[in-house]
Amino acid sequence: MATIREVADKAGVAPASVTRVLGGYPNVSDELRERVLTAVREVGYEPDLVAAGLRRGYTKTIGMIVNDILNPVVAQMVDVVEDELRVAGYGVILANSNGQSAHDLVNLRLLHQRRVDGLIASVADDTNPDLIATMAGLPIPVVLLDRQIELENLSAVLSDHRYSARALANHLIDHGHRQIAIISGATSAYPSRERVTGVLDVMRERGLPVRPEFQVSGRGSEEFASRSLSSIMDQPEPPTAIIIGNGNTAALVGVLHELRRRGVQIGVDIAIAAAEDGPLVSLYTPAITAVERDIIDLGRRAARMVLAQLAKDTLRAQTIVLPTRLVIRESTDWTLPAPALH
Amino acid sequence: MATIREVADKAGVAPASVTRVLGGYPNVSDELRERVLTAVREVGYEPDLVAAGLRRGYTKTIGMIVNDILNPVVAQMVDVVEDELRVAGYGVILANSNGQSAHDLVNLRLLHQRRVDGLIASVADDTNPDLIATMAGLPIPVVLLDRQIELENLSAVLSDHRYSARALANHLIDHGHRQIAIISGATSAYPSRERVTGVLDVMRERGLPVRPEFQVSGRGSEEFASRSLSSIMDQPEPPTAIIIGNGNTAALVGVLHELRRRGVQIGVDIAIAAAEDGPLVSLYTPAITAVERDIIDLGRRAARMVLAQLAKDTLRAQTIVLPTRLVIRESTDWTLPAPALH
DNA sequence: GTCTGTTCTGAAAACGATACCGGAAAGTCA
């Protein structure tokens, strides 16, 4: 592997001059620039960003921690972040925690040891005290992506999940539902936490019973979702509406499979709503009510926020909240007949 | 940020001893190890992997180039690769090319400059001569993931797309279809190339007409897919079966939307098959025939192949092909009535 | 011709960790 010194020797100049040419510094004569560039081509020189990183003190890489890359929404965030950062000259080191907070902790340490210049994090559990303590001490800009930790040095880009959860609860109640169940992801992460809070708030405000056995939260696996649904539907006086408060496709699939197996008809026997929009819910028969939000915007803002803080060395951390929108479809757009009086 | 020297000073030892303790080398007395470890804790030392990388000559990172991370199948590959490599102590730098071969080239250079120890690549265009030339010269182990380039130094893990494409074509013909169209991704990437080859081969073998206007390939966007379908269906004597030869969800969605818009009924007017299995195709009404394969296995083998080549310094490149399986569902599981004779 | 001020270039010192080398101490064997 050719080094800068070989280039310098070939061109008959000092290594420093090669740096000046390649770095685009102004004080270089045309003649020297020419000599260096041809030498670079001749020896096939590729700069060593590891060595440069050590000397410079920054690496031009950003770490990205995600919860679950199998979630299409998360994949989309990764996509846009990676894209936005690449054009700014940054590489992205991706770390997936698969929903396990312990993984987040080791990933955080590893990224720090790799000396990333900044961090975009969508951790599994934003209430983990160890994680919070570690994050508080990081000497680099950190942007939380759809996660909330109250710390001076952390920025965040959030979606307003509570708003859409409230809208959904009101919509269901307006259509005659009184027994509403919610199967959500772990409430140790902001989105599910907000969704559950929003729904329960509305139910209380409108005087509806909140039955604890109708509120299940946990891992977003297919099995967990279908088991949860089962236990809920086996209760006396089962719910007439189910809210899936987990953006993961697997959770939705688990519920749909179990409903099919039981012969429960969506739009007739039961109303269903999903936490996240996508082709599966919009093309399903019947089409499923879901929450829509601009993922591209979310990811882009997170990326730009890190870049901004990196540019002007010290920039206050900030938090922004982006809107969500309820898309009503056939699965909930019908009214439950009033119960017969006895 | 604490350095190894500060730790050494605090513990009253030489920097080299700190390295020995932290690196788990055998020749260290318990007493010195103890002193070093407490010093490490006291000053809050975190090793600098950038500096270590420079000195050691390897970075403990693997580059991963992917075509389109929005494709759920690709996301799953990223997931398993990242997982497998993390437990082996490697970090993953992800680079997404969004289907553009030019991006692949810059990503390749960037990863090389970052001195990744190995590369797992699922590039946009595995026929690009520039890319092939660059890859031929890489001094690190490279494993192609579902891509095929005939070079001595490149390994590959492939799926047998041709097999399933042939099975699908035979299945359709057996059910009375004579006019079969295929909308595929760019044939400059191995999977679509193989699928198209497989289908056309079978059609020729069984003496069916291969109409060039029924064979479209290009970007896997929703718009492209629906436009392609439109132009195909507007031909005289339109096809009775459509093969979607692109694993991307967007392509499938485009076709489904357009069929809905036109009021063409799947399973009655037309047969549909998808290139890749998933919740959307299995839960759609009617359920859609698709090709299933073990993505986890694919990704895991690619990861392990890089690791193996990294472990024993020189290991011949190898290629393995993994099976695919056709899952027949309602969308094709019906027989086309014989045409009325005139 | 000297002096000042640009503009360009080279020498050398870092950045932080590791690997090599050699020396000291401790153990082994005759």
Add this chain to the structure above:
DNA sequence: TGACTTTCCGGTATCGTTTTCAGAACAGAC
């Protein structure tokens, strides 16, 4: 006891790049 091996540890060169500093070359002004 002496010679020899083994174990442990410190000093220091080194990885490839960038940055700082100072000097060289040159021009223009007096």
